[in-house]
Amino acid sequence: MGLQIDIPAVLANHAALAAKAPGARAAAVVKADAYGLGATRVAPALYAAGVREFFVALAHEGRAMRAHLPEDAQINILSGHMEGEDLAGLTPVLNSPAQFFRDRAMRPGGRFAIQLDTGMNRLGMEAAEWAAIRDEALAARPAFIMSHLACADEPDHPANAAQLAAFRAMTDECGVPRSLAATGGILLGPDYHFDLVRPGIGLYGGLPFAQAQPVVRLSLRVIQTRDVKAGEMVGYGASWHASRDSRIATVDAGYADGVLRALSSSGVSLFAGDAACPVVGRVSMDLITVDVTDLPEVPDALDLICPQQPIDRLADLAGTIGYEILTSLRQRYQRTYL
Template sequence: MGLVINLSALVANWKALAERAPAARPGAVVKADAYGLGAAKVAPALYGAGARDFFVAVASEGRALRPHLPEDARIFVLAGHMEGEDLTGLVPVLNSPAQFFRDRALRPKGAFGIQLDSGMNRLGFEPAEWAAIRAEAAAAGPALIMSHLACADEPDNAANAAQLAAFRAMTDGVDAPRALAATGGILLGPDFHFDLVRCGVGMYGADPFVGAQSVVGLSVPVIQTRDVAVGESVGYGYAWTAARPSKIATLAAGYADGLPRSLANKGLNFWAGDQAVPMIGRVSMDLITVDVTDLSEVPAELALLNERQSVDDLAALAGTIGYEILTSLGRRYPRVWV
């Protein structure tokens, strides 16, 4: 079956996040090929539900997406106006004075956005840089002025209030739509919502949006099964040794498919219907082994991501975050959008 992407659930999550910010225009973050789930399928589904503002990381992503959306959809490029980049049909989010003056030569051919650094120290104009060009930028009519929260997934972190105050100080009085909140910021409440919100990882069914519907299912084919006697070992480094007569299944997935090597010996289960089957040994590049001894019949494939085990569950076992699991799911999985 491979990787199944439930577009109806994804759209429902986008709508649920939008309902948390009813006064704001709901956008959608579709960078990294819609977090690995296929921007060419995801973005049109969201457009059909009412989304008109889409965010990608770099211009090449925007150019690939542009033919899949009608003209009234805006595609914002968060990396801004990089030298020599083709931005036709895209909206660069300018991050520095150099980008601002580079982009100025193109106006009024295309819209632009501005990103401000409200304390994350990653992208955007610093306060003094912004003060120097604020009047000119405001007069040119930016499509959006935005910033990004560093600790939005920690509601009690004092950095959230500090960044909110900094963003207000830099933008109050400027006649342009403002945006500060992605998924975590939406959940922080209306003070963070401003004019537009950027629905991101929660839309794809991952933390910190606890109420999200599951979007991704993943089943992996069984290549081969074998009987292993007591005392025999399996896989690289002989990291697992049979303590009982065992039946072992070898599955067609590995770290080249986005299943981190760190998952070894962490209690990861695959699923045959309602029955859990434990992964054993190491994760190799293309293969994983599981103990199917207790199954009365070994199916043709075993589930890894389903209603019992989410991307965040997998991430917790691997010592990472759901974003990394989603965006790493490999191209060798056949993808089905439903």
């Protein structure tokens, strides 16, 4: 089985999103191992293309990446300064007054940023908390102040305008660079761009950036084929029976590899070129069974993620989102970087 990752497509997607916010610096979100695609390969390529700001969720992700990026690359930690963490060479995005005072006590003069909660109620300081420490925080010179949009993938959602207004009310006249937009926010337009944008899923070929170049192809090897008579079962639970004499291929991946079990009996196919081969029976831990009856010849491998079935189509069939499809991909795949 093989996972092919198109680095030039990642770079093209970054350039396209950056071009939509020409007045802002364009960072790159590479958390969760670059959404499952390999941060130690993706981030250096983005750096070589001119990116200097990177975002990860956790300090240990940042430390792992630090060895792969030059010193002038800024690695921002979205979880902030958690007690006992080593933040050498990293920038915590501080989410509460407690984190701010801890960070200033332990790293006086160290680079930091601030996150504000503008209505998502997930991370960041609420308006009253920010007002209480605003003067002291600004005097310490944060690298930037950010917030995060809850509904940016729904352009007409009223929460977008409400969060924008809240962000402006909390940060106007601060004299500090500001950041509100991830991929969806970039697509909302210039009002949301401020000084720094943070493209994430759009880099990797996912919605809401519908114009993104595809980045991933997932090919699964055919281990065995067999003839199944009409009426015979295939797979666990006898959940599928052949309606005709069929040819069934077994391929080498399953839910242990991030092919979600919810894709069983979902209408998902594997592809031989443009020919769709339906998945039949249940997705099991290491194996998937596929109806290849209509193929004139069974190839050595079939594609699960490909231009005919991109990540968001697979997500729709699984009842989830493209983010989960990407981040569920496991390390058992042989990876090839273009």
